[in-house]
Amino acid sequence: MGIDLRRIYGSIRNLAIIVIVWEILGRLQLVASGALPPPSAVVLRLIKDWGDYPGHIGATIFGAGVGFIIGNAVAIAAGVLFALYPLTSRVARGLNIAIFALPAIAISPILVLTLSDPVPRIVLAAIGCYFVTMTATVVGLTQVDARSVDVVRAYGGGKWKALWLVQWRSALPVILSGLRVAAPNAVLGSILAEFGGGGRWGLGVYLLGSLGRAEPDRLWGIGLVATLIAAAAYAVFALIANSITGSSQSVTVPTSLLRSDEEGRVRPLWQRGALIASSIALPFALWWVLLLALRVPAMIAKTPAGLLDYLVLLPSAPIAQGKLVAALAQTLPMTFIGMAAGLALAFALALCSQLWPAVVRAFMPVALVTQTMPLVALTPLLVLMLGRGTAVILAITISVTFFPAFVTMAQGLLMVPRAALEVPKAYGASLFTQLRLVSIPSSLPYLFAATRLTAPRALLGVMIAEWLATGTGLGNLLNQSRGYLDYGMIWSVAFVSVVLSVLFYQVVVVVERRVLGRFGMASAQ
Amino acid sequence: MSLNMQRRHFLSLMGAAATLPLTSRLAYAATPLTFQASWINDAEFAGYFAAMDKGYYTEQGLDLTYLSGGPDVIPESALIAGKADVTLTTPDTTIKAIVEQGAPFKIIGAQYQKNPIGIVSLASNPIKTPQDLVGKTLAVPPVNVISVEAMLKISGVDRASVNIVPYAYDPTPLIKGEIDASLDFTTNVPFSIKQAGPDATSFLLYDFGFTTFNDTVVVTTDVLASKRRELVAFLRASRQGWDDNLADPAALPPTFAETWFKGTGRSIENEVYFNTAQKPLIEASGGIFSMSEDSIAANIEALAAVGINATREMFDTTLLEEI
Incomplete structure (x- = not known):
């Protein structure tokens, strides 16, 4: 894979066009009555403020870095375990989905209460990494060419031998693409915890101090620095992945993927029941044990029993239920619309990345900004442009959902075996026809994986928008309960949002099994 | 893990051994007290910064730990979780928590006589x-x-x-x-x-008509019982700090520029403006943190308008009397 200078020039040119258009929009105060500062003002402000930055950057990198290492180490270890012993994956399934779906805005205050700075930052950064990398590890280890594993097996090699000689190699690019997504997540997790955590240092703390000063150029500067840190981490893993992907792909088309013993086996009903029950029980058990271990007083920390009291048994329960139901009626419809819109954009973008790679590469920095620019700083701008209604909820929801979905889908399109593409190519098919006949159908598992990633994030996006902009639904209920010290409601909202996210996830899984089963494909775990 | 535990145990034994001959001095050593602020470091807390910088807490025999706040830091929660002994709150949420959840809080002083x-x-x-x-x-x-x-x-x-x-x-x-x-x-x-x-x-x-205090000084009833002396000392030293700070609101904020205010992203002019504007809201004829019977009654009346039933017992003015 040689370096194509023309492509690099093309990307730089497109990026330059974006910056120039932004500068003109900012200078002429065309966006949101001038609330969007031109890039030159942001940079000048950044230079002026530079004396403030080193301490904050150091604290954020520390939190994000330690969280990134811990979160990914646990994720890769768990991924290997789940791939080798699929039974464990079924037991841990509920736990994995619950960790994935934990709404950061709900657990941040609880982490801040029970742990001391900087542990909340590390935990939130690690949680941001875990699911993405764990999923990537499992996908990478299982989507392997079965013939290579057969060779190892035929020569008497066991599971671990196959893992070491074959699966590990084919998994590496996928894991690296997971780390690529995990890196901005870690930075964002750390900043989010800093934002509420009450420490002295970190970009989140800095943002908070600057928020009340009506200086959008400073806020954008902080966002820019956060983005650069995330982009640097992203770039490192993208470079490593690029240099490895080329050498580890099969030359010919595999006729079948590796199927584990577990998938083929039909277990008796009681065993399946036990697996499902333990998968559901595990997150609850862990929730209970963690609270006991941390010795958080019962008034603040609700155990499953405490939550049952609050929502069902206490005399005040009907009031609490009423508040929750009213909030859900506002939040749920927006979640579905936001999810559909985020997926549609990601899919369109992933296709574009095949058709017009340079355009998408130029767009990537902008996309990254939306991932690392703290939404709190962007909200006034979005509110000025879009008002405080449906549009702003959709914009925020799309911005938190499309990026991971896009990366997953683009990865799926890249992983299409070259030999399969050669067939339509040989018959003179256009790039578009190649996509339609080969790339899209064969990357279906990734499309579903992206949908599963998106479902809980859509709920989170809607809640953030409700909290910061519209003052409706679950997001507002959560924030208001925090102010009223209504700990039962804080836990209820967190619990309900996790349960909903798990539910969305399960629905996608059922549809996925039906569809992929018909195509004879394995799902991308 | 167990090795680590052993080492920690060993170190604590070493520590105990080292302090043994000095036990008599421990009686005079500063007692620890942890203070949870309600927001990030700004002029709202200038009086405490002044008291720390001038050593007023040390003079009172306190080893004060200052915890900065932030939007997710619910000050009352820090008390319940045992992370802090004393904190600053908005009286409406504190009293709501006492009434509705039976939270064991007492209000022992008020930084703002008039809510800003x-x-x-x-x-x-x-x-x-x-x-x-x-x-x-x-x-x-x-x-x-x-x-x-x-x-x-x-x-x-x-x-x-x-x-x-x-x-x-x-x-x-x-x-x-x-x-x-x-x-x-x-x-x-x-x-x-x-x-x-x-x-x-x-x-x-x-x-x-919303005649409430703000930044009410709040403790749990447990801490009130077990650390009464320390709390009086805290109020006394903090009052000294506030008196110094408000004597000339433009004088002290610049001295915190490289310490308490460093890296907050706010300017010193902003803090001086803040400090000047808050002076008439903090000062009280009975001294900083006062809670006169009239003002307590005004708080109870204002909160009753939104259905929060405050009572006189939630305010404990006896520590102020001991200052």
Whole structure:
């Protein structure tokens, strides 16, 4: 894979066009009555403020870095375990989905209460990494060419031998693409915890101090620095992945993927029941044990029993239920619309990345900004442009959902075996026809994986928008309960949002099994 | 893990051995007390910074740990979780927690005799009374919605006639005219608005019937019982710090520039403005932190308007008397 200078020039040119258009929009105060500062003002402000930055950057990198290492180490270890012993994956399934779906805005205050700075930052950064990398590890280890594993097996090699000689190699690019997504997540997790955590240092703390000063150029500067840190981490893993992907792909088309013993086996009903029950029980058990271990007083920390009291048994329960139901009626419809819109954009973008790679590469920095620019700083701008209604909820929801979905889908399109593409190519098919006949159908598992990633994030996006902009639904209920010290409601909202996210996830899984089963494909775990 | 535990155990034994000959001195050593602030480091806490820098807590035999606050830091929660001994709260949420959840809190002092929160608007589109809010969009941090509802009710303004939206402490939407007014500290945000260009105008909720304290000094009943001496010492040293700081509001903030205020992203001019504006809201004829019987009664009355049933027993004025 040689370096194509023309492509690099093309990307730089497109990026330059974006910056120039932004500068003109900012200078002429065309966006949101001038609330969007031109890039030159942001940079000048950044230079002026530079004396403030080193301490904050150091604290954020520390939190994000330690969280990134811990979160990914646990994720890769768990991924290997789940791939080798699929039974464990079924037991841990509920736990994995619950960790994935934990709404950061709900657990941040609880982490801040029970742990001391900087542990909340590390935990939130690690949680941001875990699911993405764990999923990537499992996908990478299982989507392997079965013939290579057969060779190892035929020569008497066991599971671990196959893992070491074959699966590990084919998994590496996928894991690296997971780390690529995990890196901005870690930075964002750390900043989010800093934002509420009450420490002295970190970009989140800095943002908070600057928020009340009506200086959008400073806020954008902080966002820019956060983005650069995330982009640097992203770039490192993208470079490593690029240099490895080329050498580890099969030359010919595999006729079948590796199927584990577990998938083929039909277990008796009681065993399946036990697996499902333990998968559901595990997150609850862990929730209970963690609270006991941390010795958080019962008034603040609700155990499953405490939550049952609050929502069902206490005399005040009907009031609490009423508040929750009213909030859900506002939040749920927006979640579905936001999810559909985020997926549609990601899919369109992933296709574009095949058709017009340079355009998408130029767009990537902008996309990254939306991932690392703290939404709190962007909200006034979005509110000025879009008002405080449906549009702003959709914009925020799309911005938190499309990026991971896009990366997953683009990865799926890249992983299409070259030999399969050669067939339509040989018959003179256009790039578009190649996509339609080969790339899209064969990357279906990734499309579903992206949908599963998106479902809980859509709920989170809607809640953030409700909290910061519209003052409706679950997001507002959560924030208001925090102010009223209504700990039962804080836990209820967190619990309900996790349960909903798990539910969305399960629905996608059922549809996925039906569809992929018909195509004879394995799902991308 | 077990090795680690052993080592820690060993070290603590070493530590105990080392202090053994000095036991007599321990009686005079500073006793630890942890203070949870309610927001990030700004002029709102200048009195405590002054007291720390001038060694007033040490003189009182206290080893004070200062914890900065932030939007997710619920000060009362830090008390319940045992992370702090004493904190600053908004009285409405504290009293609501006592009444509705049986939280074991006592209010032992009040930093602001008059709550600094108020309605801030632009001079070009001024909102000078609660009645002016009819038909307008008002941004309020979700935490403070009950305070605004109380003020509206007391002033006879229909809650439904005001469009209340969330406020995230960024005045940009106000400056750009997307909202007509916001609820914020009147001691602080008019400065930021002026810096951005327009002039601001404001009124205190306090002046329209919501007669509450703010930054009430709160402890749990347990801490009140076990650390009474330390709490009196804390109030005494903090009062000294506040007296020094308010003597000339422009004098001390610059001395915190490289320490307490370093890296907060706010300017010293902003802190001086804040410090000057808050002086009349903090000073009290009975000394800083006073809670006179009249003002306690005013608090109880204002909170009753929103259905929060405060009682005199929730305020403990005996520590102030010991200062």
